[in-house]
Amino acid sequence: MDTIMVVEYSPGFPPELRVQFEGGCPVKASLDVLGRKWALLVLRNIGLYRTQRFNEMLRITPGLTKRVLAMRLKELEEGGFIRPEERGRNFTKWGLTEKGQDALPILLTLVHFGSKWYAEEVFADRKPRALSEVFEGSYIKKTLREMTRVRPGKRSKSTGADLTGPVVREIASRSTVS
Numbered sequence: 001m002d003t004i005m006v007v008e009y010s011p012g013f014p015p016e017l018r019v020q021f022e023g024g025c026p027v028k029a030s031l032d033v034l035g036r037k038w039a040l041l042v043l044r045n046i047g048l049y050r051t052q053r054f055n056e057m058l059r060i061t062p063g064l065t066k067r068v069l070a071m072r073l074k075e076l077e078e079g080g081f082i083r084p085e086e087r088g089r090n091f092t093k094w095g096l097t098e099k100g101q102d103a104l105p106i107l108l109t110l111v112h113f114g115s116k117w118y119a120e121e122v123f124a125d126r127k128p129r130a131l132s133e134v135f136e137g138s139y140i141k142k143t144l145r146e147m148t149r150v151r152p153g154k155r156s157k158s159t160g161a162d163l164t165g166p167v168v169r170e171i172a173s174r175s176t177v178s
Contacts, residue, residue: 033079038064040107042072043096046082047104048111048135048143052093076100104143111135 034040041061045051051060057069073094076082081103085095096104112131119128131140 046094
């Protein structure tokens, strides 16, 4: 059973930090899988671009090799982010798990950040864009809807806190979606 200790201020940590992590950090733990080269792009392909098959992912991700794609798919599946939705004789269609769905706001945040700060590398006209200029507003809302709806039973075992994603609700409320 996981234990979360509510702590008073510790030197080196901000006073707003309400828990003491035992042996790790949520960011580091998340990056153990998502921080691997190409992992977020594979997740992007499945979650945002709805590209579900191996060869489709290779086609839309320049530089990604068959070997690395196979490794990342295996790691993302083992990490609980994706699952095979359909297997055929020579193909597998991949889909997101609940954990994978929970990663979509991270991807949308990266799209927003990259569209603003790396426009010179991303867009032909080199002009920064808002997230609502990159994706249709209805698509952003639909993508975030899963994160913002209340899921029965999704509460912290130790504190009873709501685990439905306040950060995502904040992203959704900030996006200038028409």
